[in-house]
Amino acid sequence: MAFNSAEINGFSDIWVFCEQRDGVLQNTDFELISEGRKLADERGAKLVGILLGGEGISRAAGELGGYGADKVIVCEDPALDVYTTDRYCNVICDIVMERKPEVLLIGASNIGRDLGPRVAARLHTGLTADCTHLDIDMERYVQFLRESSTIDVDSVKFKMEDTNLKMTRPAFGGHLMATIICPRFRPCMSTVRPGVFKKSAFCREKADACEIERVEVRLEDAALKTKVLEVVKETRKMVDLIGAEVVVSVGAGISRDPKKGIELAEELAKALGGGVVGASRAAIDSGWLPSDHQVGQTGKTVRPKIYVALGISGAIQHKAGMQDSELIIAVDANESAPIFECADYGIVGDLFKVVPLMTDAVKAAKEAK
Numbered sequence: 322m323a324f325n326s327a328e329i330n331g332f333s334d335i336w337v338f339c340e341q342r343d344g345v346l347q348n349t350d351f352e353l354i355s356e357g358r359k360l361a362d363e364r365g366a367k368l369v370g371i372l373l374g375g376e377g378i379s380r381a382a383g384e385l386g387g388y389g390a391d392k393v394i395v396c397e398d399p400a401l402d403v404y405t406t407d408r409y410c411n412v413i414c415d416i417v418m419e420r421k422p423e424v425l426l427i428g429a430s431n432i433g434r435d436l437g438p439r440v441a442a443r444l445h446t447g448l449t450a451d452c453t454h455l456d457i458d459m460e461r462y463v464q465f466l467r468e469s470s471t472i473d474v475d476s477v478k479f480k481m482e483d484t485n486l487k488m489t490r491p492a493f494g495g496h497l498m499a500t501i502i503c504p505r506f507r508p509c510m511s512t513v514r515p516g517v518f519k520k521s522a523f524c525r526e527k528a529d530a531c532e533i534e535r536v537e538v539r540l541e542d543a544a545l546k547t548k549v550l551e552v553v554k555e556t557r558k559m560v561d562l563i564g565a566e567v568v569v570s571v572g573a574g575i576s577r578d579p580k581k582g583i584e585l586a587e588e589l590a591k592a593l594g595g596g597v598v599g600a601s602r603a604a605i606d607s608g609w610l611p612s613d614h615q616v617g618q619t620g621k622t623v624r625p626k627i628y629v630a631l632g633i634s635g636a637i638q639h640k641a642g643m644q645d646s647e648l649i650i651a652v653d654a655n656e657s658a659p660i661f662e663c664a665d666y667g668i669v670g671d672l673f674k675v676v677p678l679m680t681d682a683v684k685a686a687k688e689a690k
């Protein structure tokens with residue numbers, strides 16, 4: 322029977338597209354599988370990962386079970402080794418049309434942002450891009466609104482039996498959060514920001530119990546419009562902001578001497594223990610650091626153990642990327658800078674004077690131990 326995305330009752334299960342690069346699963350896969358597990362439990366559904374890659378990729382699939390996948394569908398073919406839009410889109414759409422998942426989640430990486438809209442258009446369903454929160458269960462969603470919105474939840478009559486995926490994302494430049502549903506078509510599709518969801522603890526038993534299904538891939542040359550001739554990798558090492566336990570970020574406050582400001586941040590990050598340097602968009606736009614250092618709504622979402630903001634005023638778009646950090650320390654010359662609203666410790670002063678003192682104090686405390 323022909324696939325019809327509007328016949329919504331025929332769809333079930335929560336699916337996660339699992340991205341690999343050079344045969345290595347990405348952190349976003351584990352974050353999305355962990356979050357997908359919660360959604361599958363709320364819906365009483367199975368959680369299925371879908372993994373495409375070149376020869377040997379099926380060996381990586383079991384790991385996804387360790388984070389909560391009940392099953393992983395593996396499409397292994399040399400032609401899927403390197404991502405191309407049309408190959409991946411064709412393969413995924415064929416399987417989705419046949420199996421009909423109710424939800425399809427994709428990491429909002431460069432690949433996911435390219436793949437998601439193409440798949441959604443082909444399937445004729447909706448896609449909410451760059452989500453930061455997901456719910457199915459209404460009670461959990463109402464609780465989320467109670468904790469993180471200004472809505473007077475008790476005066477609103479919610480449809481508690483609603484089982485649509487509720488996809489929340491920043492809107493209007495981060496000034497408000499919008500929850501979007503896709504009630505008339507399936508699957509409900511969402512791309513999800515890397516680093517937003519926590520990965521759960523890995524469980525060896527679950528990894529061993531995970532069902533792996535290999536699916537034969539049909540790739541007809543006529544349908545493929547792109548060919549990978551060569552992969553050229555950028556040699557510059559990108560900063561691993563999302564995985565870092567300590568992030569020391571600089572903002573426009575270093576403008577008096579950007580080079581010195583970055584040096585001070587690097588020294589503090591090193592003293593605190595293998596930290597990395599992040600930045601506000603103002604610092605990136607000024608050309609002081611490359612864009613992979615940007616923290617915030619249009620940069621990376623981080624949740625390190627320690628986040629230090631140096632000369633960053635704390636615009637809502639910056640906070641969106643760091644406010645869930647375990648401990649936040651802010652240094653700013655302006656005592657009413659909004660960054661102090663989310664900081665656990667705030668120091669009002671000139672960062673060029675304060676940061677060397679902080680670094681010395683950290684070093685001295687470590688030596689004294």
Ligand SMILES: Cc1cc2nc3c(=O)[nH]c(=O)nc-3n(C[C@H](O)[C@H](O)[C@H](O)COP(=O)(O)OP(=O)(O)OC[C@H]3O[C@@H](n4cnc5c(N)ncnc54)[C@H](O)[C@@H]3O)c2cc1C
Nearest residue numbers: 572573574601602603617618619620632633634639654672
């Ligand atoms: C759609 C959209 C998306 C955006 N996405 C992002 C994003 O992802 N990330 C992001 O960061 N921003 C983002 N922005 C920009 C954001 O709105 C702010 O403009 C930006 O975060 C400001 O950066 P800043 O705090 O470094 O600069 P400013 O707001 O100029 O703050 C500089 C701070 O430095 C302090 N200062 C100055 N000199 C010193 C000194 N010597 N010592 C100590 N403190 C000093 C000042 O008191 C001030 O508080 C976005 C904006 C839009 C509209």
